[in-house]
Amino acid sequence: MKQKKFKAIVLGAGYRGRAYADYAKAHPSELEIVGVADPDPENARSIAAPRYWSDWRECLAEHPEADIVMITMPDALHYEPALLALDAGYHLLLEKPISPTPEQCKEVIAKALEKKRLVVIGHILRYTQYFAHIKAILDSGEIGEVVSIAHQESAGFFKVAHSYCRGNWANSKKSSPIILAKCSHDFDLFSWWIGKPCTKVTSFGSIKLFRPENKPAGAPDRCVDCPAGIEHDCIWSAIKMYVKYDNLKYLFPDRSREAMMKLVSETEYGKCVYCCDNDVPDHQTVNMEFEGGATVSHVMAGFTERNVRTTRISCTRGEIIGNGKTLHICRFDGNDVETGVPLVLRVSNPSRHGGGDFNLVAAMLRMLRRDDPQEMAAVTTQTLESHLIAFAAEESRLNGGKVINLR
Ligand SMILES: NC(=O)c1ccc[n+]([C@@H]2O[C@H](COP(=O)([O-])OP(=O)(O)OC[C@H]3O[C@@H](n4cnc5c(N)ncnc54)[C@H](O)[C@@H]3O)[C@@H](O)[C@H]2O)c1
CATH class of the missing domain: 3.30.360.10 (Dihydrodipicolinate Reductase; domain 2)
Incomplete structure (x- = not known):
């Protein structure tokens, strides 16, 4: 018997959005990404889809036809879209945290139970x-x-x-x-x-x-402006972390030297670790x-x-x-x-996280196929x-x- 193919919308096409959307690329008969909302055009286009919006609100207001909404935006943008998406009848693949407050977390889960929708949180470790x-x-x-x-x-x-x-x-x-x-x-x-x-x-x-008191004397606020003598000895140097070494490059779609230099010259990732927020x-x-x-x-x-x-x-x-x-x-x-x-x-x-990213999506699709209300409520x-x-x-x-x- 042919298994159901699910449709999903991605709200937030950054690192996590791409990680889950990649499942659709690898398993096109199981999952299709039918729309992406992201104000950053480069990130948005990193996920192939027939529709794009520049903000999650615009997307949900149109109520596009889909089974799942993947909420993979920054932490402060989980609670409100989660409630709206559940009200509109979508199941959620919601990145952790549900919300930064316990009251809002409880409200989202209560809404899902009321609407009989499945909420899978990005707790990827249990899927490894x-x-x-x-x-x-x-x-x-x-x-x-x-x-x-x-x-x-x-x-x-x-x-x-x-x-x-x-x-x-x-x-x-x-x-x-x-x-x-x-x-x-x-x-x-x-x-x-x-x-x-x-x-x-x-x-x-x-x-x-x-802490500011640990900043070396003479160090400026950005690593690109740091005197060579201080930068050379600093293990936290952004130039080392983002331009020289590869450890963190997987987080960015453009990993070229130019893009990484721009990152450390213009964004918070180039700040001295002793004077951040x-x-x-x-x-x-x-x-x-x-x-x-x-x-x-x-x-x-x-x-x-x-x-x-x-x-x-x-x-x-x-x-x-x-x-x-x-x-x-x-x-x-x-x-x-x-x-x-x-x-x-x-x-x-x-997929990353020891295969957990794909296993999580696969487990969610299996649960939706089983469509067992008790299992969905328990999860x-x-x-x-x-x-x-x-x-x-x-x-x-x-x-x-x-x-x-x-x-
Ligand atoms: N499960 C895990 O292991 C894991 C790992 C890292 C991050 N996370 C969580 O995943 C979420 C996303 O993190 P990330 O690392 O992918 O961040 P990211 O910055 O790479 O991606 C977030 C994306 O959301 C987009 N966005 C911002 N405002 C938007 C709006 N109004 N409408 C639509 N899109 C908007 C940004 O442009 C960006 O592309 C966070 O909540 C984070 O805590 C989970």
Whole structure:
């Protein structure tokens, strides 16, 4: 039987919009992008579509025929279009965060349940083989129940400087707190793995380095104006990060030397890291207790060489140790500890996040094909949990580590 082909509109054709729209390019029989809204013409045209609008409002006002609206605009542009799109009857692929406030997050999810629409949040980690394999091991019951999790998100020094010092998520008032923007993915994993609600949260964190008082004497506000002696020794130099090295180029459609020089000469990405508009911590620790007593300790570490997540999950009958690429599963039930069962991360498709971007779209399309109201309501509701943990963590951090009761 021929399977249904879904139609989607993309609101925001930046890095994330392109990542999900690429699925339609790779699987044209399953998904078609029928329109793109973006005020940046270069970004808009990076996704092939029959219709273009320069703003999301213009697009939704016309109510184009489609099944899914992909909301992949900046954080502050999620809530309003989400409500309007749900009211108009579209399902949502909504990038995290749902909104920067807990009240608005709850309102969006309530609207989706009222309208019986599916909301899939861009929690891509659970759609990767590596993290899904952990879930399968835990669900098998083979190593018992989860007792505690120690998880570190090593954010990568270059990524932290890019996103959380110079870029879009540096100022919580303009976007959202880092613990929501960066770590809602991790909180989503913990809730999913443990399968029970989080009850208590406490957190500490601050800006250790990216402060004006740490700026070298004589350094100007932009790296292109920096005296060679200072720029040469600065690991945070925008010229190094964007022009010389390739780590961050995948975020931009035009990666030529000219485009990158323009970026560092004219945009916030060329600012000295010590005089940005940043207010989000460069390191933060969150401790959580879940119903049934399982505890989780989560470290968001900004000063790490690589961008990787490492995890130790202690269960009643065994342990999982994950280095971000391979899993080591130790069982306590033999004479010896049984080690091994290494799992080499297999990327089954070419999308980023270990294949998670495409797997997320594929999972959403499968759910829409099944059209099971209970499943759609459960998936939609569950997305809220990660956000509520993140909001509680931020409240705790701002109140000196106060314990926040979630239930
Ligand atoms: N799931 C993940 O792993 C992940 C990773 C990065 C970002 N994100 C989230 O995805 C969202 C987008 O991030 P990004 O990195 O793609 O940013 P981006 O800046 O690359 O893209 C955002 C796009 O939205 C467009 N836009 C701005 N105003 C608009 C308007 N009024 N109408 C239509 N389009 C508009 C911009 O022109 C830009 O092209 C953010 O909310 C971010 O937090 C999620």
